[in-house]
Structures are given as structure tokens and as C-alpha cells.
Amino acid sequence: MIAVALDADEAAVREWATKEPMSMPILIDKYHIVADLYGIVNVPAAVWVDEDSKIVRPADSIPGSDMFRSFTNVDSEVHHNLLRKWVRTGERDLDDQQVREFQVSPNQDLQLARLHRRIAIALREQGSDAAGVTVHLARAEELAPFDWTIRRGNMPLAGVDPFGDEFFKFVGQWSQAGRPGFKLGTGRTDI
Amino acid sequence: MTVGQIINIDGQVSAVELSEQSGKVSVSNSALEQATGWSLKPEGLCRDQVCVPVLNVAALSKADQVDLSEFARLVQQNIVIDAQRKVVALGEQAQIRGTEMATLEAPDFTLPDIHGRQVSFSDYNRRKRLLLAWSSW
Numbered sequence: 001m002i003a004v005a006l007d008a009d010e011a012a013v014r015e016w017a018t019k020e021p022m023s024m025p026i027l028i029d030k031y032h033i034v035a036d037l038y039g040i041v042n043v044p045a046a047v048w049v050d051e052d053s054k055i056v057r058p059a060d061s062i063p064g065s066d067m068f069r070s071f072t073n074v075d076s077e078v079h080h081n082l083l084r085k086w087v088r089t090g091e092r093d094l095d096d097q098q099v100r101e102f103q104v105s106p107n108q109d110l111q112l113a114r115l116h117r118r119i120a121i122a123l124r125e126q127g128s129d130a131a132g133v134t135v136h137l138a139r140a141e142e143l144a145p146f147d148w149t150i151r152r153g154n155m156p157l158a159g160v161d162p163f164g165d166e167f168f169k170f171v172g173q174w175s176q177a178g179r180p181g182f183k184l185g186t187g188r189t190d191i
Numbered sequence: 192m193t194v195g196q197i198i199n200i201d202g203q204v205s206a207v208e209l210s211e212q213s214g215k216v217s218v219s220n221s222a223l224e225q226a227t228g229w230s231l232k233p234e235g236l237c238r239d240q241v242c243v244p245v246l247n248v249a250a251l252s253k254a255d256q257v258d259l260s261e262f263a264r265l266v267q268q269n270i271v272i273d274a275q276r277k278v279v280a281l282g283e284q285a286q287i288r289g290t291e292m293a294t295l296e297a298p299d300f301t302l303p304d305i306h307g308r309q310v311s312f313s314d315y316n317r318r319k320r321l322l323l324a325w326s327s328w
Contacts, residue, residue, distance in 0.1 A: 002315060003323045004302065012327035017305050025310050027302040031202035036283065037298045040324045047322040049297040053313075056295075059324070087319060096295060105289035108269070115271040115280035118198045122278055125204075132276045153328055162328045 003027065004034045006043055006149050008121045008157060030125075031118045035149050036111075039104040041181045042148035046079070048086060056092050057082075058103040060184040078187030102184040113144035117154070124157065134158065145173070146180045195277030197226035197259075200268060201300070209277045210256055216272050216279060217256040227281065229266060231257055236265055297322075 001024040005013040008030045017026045034040065038047050040059045048057035063069075063076045082093050094102070120136035123129045137154045144150045151170050155162040174180070185191055195209030197218070205226035210217050224230035228238045231252055235242040243265055245251055251261045259279055263270035269282040283291075291298065297320075301311040312320070 001321045001323060002310075002312065003325060005326055006324055007326045007328065009327060010305075014305050016327050026305045027310055028305065029202075029302050031198065033202040033300055033302070034322070034324060036288070037300060038322065038324075039288075039292055043324050043326045045324040047297075047324075049312075049320040049322060051317050051319060053297045053316060054295050055292075055297050062323075083321065099295060100293050103292050105292060106285045108285045111269050111282055111285045111288065112271060115198075115269060115282045118202070118280045118282075119271060119273055119276075119278045122196055122198055122204055122280075123276060129276060132273070132278075136273070149326075153326065156328050 004029050006032050006035050006040070006153060008124065008153075012156075030121050032114060032149055032153075036106075036114055039106065040149065041104055042152075045182070046083075048083070048092075055099060056086070057094055058099050058184065060102070060182045060186050062186065073188055073190040075187040075189055082186070102182075104182060109143040110147060113140040113142075113147065113150055116140040116143065117150055120154075120157070146177055148174075148181065195279065198278070198280040199227050200281045200283060202302075209279070211274050211277070214274060215258055215260065216274050216277075217253075217258045219255050220252070220257055223257050223262065229262070236262065238266075 003024055003026045005026065005028050007013050007028065010028055013028050038059050042061055044062055044064060045059045046062035047055060047059045050056045061072070061074060062079050063072060063074050066076050069075065085091050116136045117140040120133045120140065123132040123136065137158055140150050141154060152162055152167060155166060160166045194206055197205050197207055199205065207218050207222040207226055220231050229236050235244045245265060251258055251265065259272065260270060263281060267284055267287060269284050271280045299311060299313045301309055304310045
């Protein structure tokens with residue numbers, strides 16, 4: 001297991017990552033490079049990669065527990081069971097063609113949104129241009145209004161509560177747009 | 192010339208001297224190489240063993256300064272330039288990313304861990320890997 005935090009706030013990552021002792025590497029991806037490489041549009045998400053460095057299950061929403069089940073409608077055990085089976089026997093639930101079908105390919109607007117977000121993070125690291133940070137975070141959100149790593153990921157950077165009114169407003173817009181995002185829906189109990 | 196930043200396609204940030212003239216932003220050839228690995232050579236724009244032919248050198252480079260928009264176009268990368276704040280971000284084009292994803296080859300990446308050590312996904316090659324993306328938000 002390799003955990004990657006899509007997070008510009010190193011202190012927050014360390015606080016979470018050291019609550020309990022963990023043996024897996026925990027990496028910090030301020031610029032969301034891994035989201036870009038693997039088509040990750042929300043967290044938590046998981047990708048399976050086999051011994052030959054081949055992607056055998058694409059990025060999908062994978063809650064570690066049922067804590068938010070009433071909100072996500074995801075039974076976390078479904079993925080856990082599929083994962084155990086693959087680890088123990090090598091048996092996959094998807095073939096290569098299905099992996100390709102369920103990948104979330106980006107469009108140019110999303111790719112440009114990621115770059116505006118990266119500029120915002122670089123300016124934030126410099127610490128001297130709050131207006132510049134705001135401009136580029138806002139541009140990223142205009143370009144990718146339904147990508148959670150951008151919309152919700154921006155909230156703490158802009159001083160907005162990621163569980164507050166703005167978040168639920170975003171969820172409403174996202175639902176109205178047909179819940180764009182991961183296509184696989186592992187463990188979803190509402191579809 | 193002002194010190195600016197280039198955020199490379201892999202997320203590496205380099206401080207470089209950026210020149211701005213009528214909205215066009217350029218860097219020296221050596222700064223380009225430092226920030227991106229690419230440099231202008233007689234055979235074209237080159238990185239490692241790969242060279243991209245440059246048909247119109249004058250559009251790309253004048254007096255050792257390489258125009259970053261033209262550079263991005265030639266190497267088929269997206270670019271966002273904030274000329275006012277002297278920050279430039281390079282990234283993968285959607286179509287190329289989609290093609291790469293469809294190969295199902297797991298791309299490598301290198302990131303710092305929570306102790307500041309650089310860790311690569313390929314450090315764990317030849318075993319099954321579960322890549323977990325999470326966040327504090």
C-alpha cells in the first residue's frame with residue numbers, strides 16, 4: 001500500500017498521518033501529480049497495480065470504512081473483498097478492456113484547471129501574493145466545476161469549511177449535473 | 192529580468208530568470224534545461240535521447256532566450272503563464288494523457304514522504320501495489 005495525500009497543507013497531512021502508527025509510505029502530492037497521472041477526481045480513491053506495473057483496476061471511490069455510508073451509499077466491504085481476492089489469488093474483477101472503459105480520461109479544461117491550481121499552490125508556498133492564489137484557485141474552479149480534487153480540495157486553501165454550506169452547495173450542483181466523476185461505482189448500493 | 196518560477200509537468204518547481212516582453216515570456220536555454228530537461232540544440236528541442244524538430248527557430252528562440260509558449264506547443268504540452276506574477280506551469284495535454292492511460296502502464300512518480308524523503312512508486316516494483324489517494328480535506 002502506498003498512500004498519496006492530494007493536499008497542499010503538509011501540516012494537516014502529518015497530523016492525520018501520525019494519528020496511528022502506519023507502516024505504509026505516505027507521500028505528499030501538493031501539485032496533484034498523481035491525480036493527473038491516474039485520473040483521480042476525488043478522494044479517497046484506489047488504483048490496483050500488478051507485479052508487471054500494469055493498472056489492473058482504475059481509480060474509483062474507495063472508502064476505508066462505512067463511516068460516511070449514509071452520504072456516499074458505498075458499502076466499503078465490497079472493495080475490501082475484491083482486493084483480498086486479488087491479493088491472495090491474483091483473480092481480478094475487471095479485464096483490461098473494462099479497466100479502460102472505467103478510467104476517467106481528462107478533458108483540456110480539467111488539464112488547464114490543474115495548472116491554474118499548481119500556480120496557486122506555488123504562489124501560496126511563496127506566501128506573499130494572496131490575491132494571486134485566489135485568482136488562480138478561482139480560475140481552476142471555473143474550468144473544472146465538478147472535479148472534487150479541485151472544488152473541494154480548494155476549500156481549505158480559500159478558508160472555506162469543506163464540510164460547510166459551500167460544500168453542500170457544490171454537492172447540489174454536482175448532483176444536478178448527474179454526479180460526474182468516477183464511473184466504476186464499486187460497492188454503490190444506490191445504482 | 193525577474194526571478195520567476197517554472198512548475199514542470201512532473202510538479203518540480205524551479206526558480207529561473209524569466210523575461211517578459213509584450214506578453215511573451217522567455218527563459219535562457221540553460222534555465223529551460225534546468226527546469227524541464229529540454230534544451231534547444233542544433234538538431235532541435237532535445238530531452239534525454241528524444242529530439243523534436245524545430246522548423247522555425249526564429250519563432251522559438253532569439254539571443255539565447257527561448258519563448259515558453261512556442262516551446263510548449265512544440266513539445267505538445269499545455270502551458271499556463273501568469274506573466275504578471277512570473278509563474279509558469281507546464282502540463283500534459285488531455286489527449287496525450289488519455290492515450291497514456293489507455294496503455295494501462297502504471298506511470299512512475301516521485302514525491303516526498305511525510306518525513307521529507309523522496310519516494311518513487313517504482314521503488315515498489317515487482318509486487319502488487321494498492322495506490323491510495325486521500326487528503327485532509
